[in-house]
Amino acid sequence: MSTMTFGRAINAGLRKAMEDDPKVLLMGEDIGKLGGVFRITDGLQKDFGAHRVIDTPLAEAAIMGTAVGLAYRGFRPVCEIQFDGFIYPGFDQIVCQVAKLHYRTQGRVKMPITIRVPFGGGIGSPEHHSESPEAYFTHTSGLRVVAVSNPQDAYTMIRQAIACDDPVLYFEPKRRYHTKGEVEEGGALSLAPSMESARTVAAGTDVTLVTYGPLVSTALDAATAAADDGVSIEVIDLRSLAPVDYAVVEASVRRTGRLVITHEAAQSGGLGAEIAASITERCFNFLEAAPVRVTGFDIPYPASKLEKHHLPDLDRILDGVDRALGRPNSQSGLEG
Amino acid sequence: MGHGEAGTAGQGQDMLQLITDKGVRVSHPELDPYIADVTDEELVKLYEDMVVVRRIDTEATALQRQGELALWPPLLGQEASQIGSARALRPDDFVFSSYRENGVAYCRGVDLTDLIRVWRGNASSGWDPYEINMATPQIIIGAQTLHATGYALGIQQDGADSAAVAYFGDGATSEGDVNEAMVFAASFQVPVIFFCQNNHWAISEPVGLQSHIPLAGRAAGFGIPSMRVDGNDVLAVLAATRWALERARSGGGPSFIEAVTYRMGPHTTADDPTRYRDANELEDWRAKDPIARVAALLEASGALTPAMEEQIAAAADGVAKDLRAGCLGLVDPEPEAVFAHVYATPNSWLERQQEHYSRYLAGFSADTTEGSN
Numbered sequence: 001m002s003t004m005t006f007g008r009a010i011n012a013g014l015r016k017a018m019e020d021d022p023k024v025l026l027m028g029e030d031i032g033k034l035g036g037v038f039r040i041t042d043g044l045q046k047d048f049g050a051h052r053v054i055d056t057p058l059a060e061a062a063i064m065g066t067a068v069g070l071a072y073r074g075f076r077p078v079c080e081i082q083f084d085g086f087i088y089p090g091f092d093q094i095v096c097q098v099a100k101l102h103y104r105t106q107g108r109v110k111m112p113i114t115i116r117v118p119f120g121g122g123i124g125s126p127e128h129h130s131e132s133p134e135a136y137f138t139h140t141s142g143l144r145v146v147a148v149s150n151p152q153d154a155y156t157m158i159r160q161a162i163a164c165d166d167p168v169l170y171f172e173p174k175r176r177y178h179t180k181g182e183v184e185e186g187g188a189l190s191l192a193p194s195m196e197s198a199r200t201v202a203a204g205t206d207v208t209l210v211t212y213g214p215l216v217s218t219a220l221d222a223a224t225a226a227a228d229d230g231v232s233i234e235v236i237d238l239r240s241l242a243p244v245d246y247a248v249v250e251a252s253v254r255r256t257g258r259l260v261i262t263h264e265a266a267q268s269g270g271l272g273a274e275i276a277a278s279i280t281e282r283c284f285n286f287l288e289a290a291p292v293r294v295t296g297f298d299i300p301y302p303a304s305k306l307e308k309h310h311l312p313d314l315d316r317i318l319d320g321v322d323r324a325l326g327r328p329n330s331q332s333g334l335e336g
Numbered sequence: 337m338g339h340g341e342a343g344t345a346g347q348g349q350d351m352l353q354l355i356t357d358k359g360v361r362v363s364h365p366e367l368d369p370y371i372a373d374v375t376d377e378e379l380v381k382l383y384e385d386m387v388v389v390r391r392i393d394t395e396a397t398a399l400q401r402q403g404e405l406a407l408w409p410p411l412l413g414q415e416a417s418q419i420g421s422a423r424a425l426r427p428d429d430f431v432f433s434s435y436r437e438n439g440v441a442y443c444r445g446v447d448l449t450d451l452i453r454v455w456r457g458n459a460s461s462g463w464d465p466y467e468i469n470m471a472t473p474q475i476i477i478g479a480q481t482l483h484a485t486g487y488a489l490g491i492q493q494d495g496a497d498s499a500a501v502a503y504f505g506d507g508a509t510s511e512g513d514v515n516e517a518m519v520f521a522a523s524f525q526v527p528v529i530f531f532c533q534n535n536h537w538a539i540s541e542p543v544g545l546q547s548h549i550p551l552a553g554r555a556a557g558f559g560i561p562s563m564r565v566d567g568n569d570v571l572a573v574l575a576a577t578r579w580a581l582e583r584a585r586s587g588g589g590p591s592f593i594e595a596v597t598y599r600m601g602p603h604t605t606a607d608d609p610t611r612y613r614d615a616n617e618l619e620d621w622r623a624k625d626p627i628a629r630v631a632a633l634l635e636a637s638g639a640l641t642p643a644m645e646e647q648i649a650a651a652a653d654g655v656a657k658d659l660r661a662g663c664l665g666l667v668d669p670e671p672e673a674v675f676a677h678v679y680a681t682p683n684s685w686l687e688r689q690q691e692h693y694s695r696y697l698a699g700f701s702a703d704t705t706e707g708s709n
Binding site (some may be wrong): 025051056057059061062064065066067068069070071072073074075077089092093096097101102103104105106107108109110112141142144164165166196242243244245246247 | 430432459460461464465466471472476479481482483484485486487488489490491493494500512513516517519520523676677678679680681683684685686
């Protein structure tokens with residue numbers, strides 16, 4: 001067990017995956033000598049060589065498309081998309097090829113491609129550097145989507161993503177890269193919790209608060225603050241966004257009767273809507289109140305001096321909790 | 337090779353030929369060495385391949401007209417481009433094609449029924465790509481050029497001397513994927529061949545809309561040596577492909593071949609070319625037919641006799657008969673197939689939907705047995 005930053009944990013996980021399997025190779029922009037703009041691949045090219053840590057020309061469609069060809073030949077490419085907002089040139093190859101080739105070929109061709117995406121806001125960047133595009137991918141069959149929230153998961157789940165025979169979008173909360181945590185390195189993946197499993201990170205009895213990625217620590221802060229106010233919040237870190245581990249969410253909601261979902265991504269057509277619908281279908285009779293979403297607004301990502309108004313924070317999450325509990329809140333007196 | 341050096345202005349822009357439209361063998365100093373070993377018997381085999389794939393194409397088109405196939409993309413007119421290139425390949429080379437390369441698939445050894453499985457709507461792919469080293473044909477225009485480039489990067493990593501071949505058309509050259517593929521291929525110097533069949537039409541759009549210069553000329557901008565050949569000349573195509581393969585196998589990196597041919601038929605059986613192209617143009621190209629010119633050449637030398645031609649035509653009819661029988665014998669997929677292979681590993685979302693749908697379907701059979709509702 002050692003203490004390391006979130007970013008370092010991903011680096012260690014990548015290193016372990018490359019040591020374990022010579023077919024694993026990394027591709028991306030500036031990931032070689034520079035170690036990536038966030039230094040996540042720091043030192044890996046030096047240790048594994050330029051043939052396994054490949055600086056590519058600046059073309060995301062080509063990064064994804066050549067990864068498909070490499071997978072056809074039996075490699076396990078790990079592609080770094082430099083920023084969330086830069087993934088769209090590669091969208092066609094991800095959605096039409098990476099996601100569908102296993103189905104198209106009736107299981108004959110596997111696409112064990114991992115796509116690492118630093119995502120989310122809170123770092124004061126210009127446009128295209130703070131987006132949360134996960135719902136585009138959770139809506140695409142054939143892909144698995146995960147979002148990590150702490151260094152240990154970052155380490156273990158990058159290894160699981162790379163070992164998985166399905167393509168995995170691996171979302172990294174860039175504003176948490178410098179958060180430190182304890183990480184147990186090594187260890188057999190077969191003994192780790194399934195990549196598809198959600199985790200209850202704080203037990204509670206009054207309301208179930210579901211989130212993932214960067215907002216997990218905010219949600220935990222909200223639970224601590226609410227406890228002072230006599231409200232007991234159960235916090236669930238989804239970890240997997242496609243598929244969602246509904247068994248864990250459903251079991252919690254059956255106990256609390258109340259559901260709040262929070263994410264940075266825009267509200268309409270988002271993951272919160274999907275979770276609210278699915279949980280309503282599965283345990284409607286256990287719900288004491290309508291599910292509540294606390295999300296980013298349906299806007300293009302705003303200028304950095306405005307992002308604090310866009311991103312759900314502790315107070316907005318608590319306001320959502322109050323709505324679920326029928327306590328006085330910002331929407332009191334409004335219909336619906 | 338005059339085209340071996342990247343960056344030469346105007347490289348690869350003359351159309352090279354070894355058999356004229358009339359079936360006269362002409363020599364070309366750059367191409368001749370690559371086909372010096374091709375005997376008359378081997379040329380007869382190439383002729384036979386072209387006759388057979390044209391017959392397959394005719395039969396598949398008929399099957400579509402009779403309602404047995406949902407759609408078919410004819411290759412009529414492009415036989416020399418496909419046979420000449422595919423017959424240059426080794427089994428361990430890997431092909432990434434579009435949907436029109438049925439002649440290439442034939443050369444790779446595809447099972448005839450697998451050739452039409454997709455077009456009858458029975459499955460999203462026909463054959464196992466690893467059995468014939470040819471990827472599932474790509475419908476998204478040009479996307480496969482990146483796959484070929486990535487595969488070639490894998491060949492390079494493995495230290496093998498095989499090659500990846502990307503087949504695409506003139507329309508695809510406008511796609512970002514094709515241009516990015518050439519950037520990556522040149523950057524990493526991978527063993528990939530960009531084989532462009534310029535058949536002059538991207539559905540209704542003439543090649544002049546895609547490019548104001550010969551397509552082969554574009555390769556120079558990427559630093560990729562290119563060759564422009566008569567795509568209706570099976571020998572010239574064979575020679576050009578061998579040139580590119582030699583470069584790939586010896587660490588020479590990517591090559592670009594523009595095979596100048598013509599799509600004699602519609603884009604697919606759903607298309608109507610009379611709406612957008614001149615009948616005279618079709619007649620001009622009919623005079624450049626890839627099969628007739630080889631027949632003329634072989635007949636003149638006595639290597640192909642009327643009796644042999646009859647025998648080959650009969651063999652082609654036999655292939656067509658097998659194709660038809662395979663098509664009509666295809667069994668419709670079971671409902672469960674709709675869920676199969678979305679993921680390689682179990683997925684809880686899909687398992688739930690599949691379970692619900694199975695219960696839904698089971699409800700119908702329960703109604704039947706109970707005779708009530």
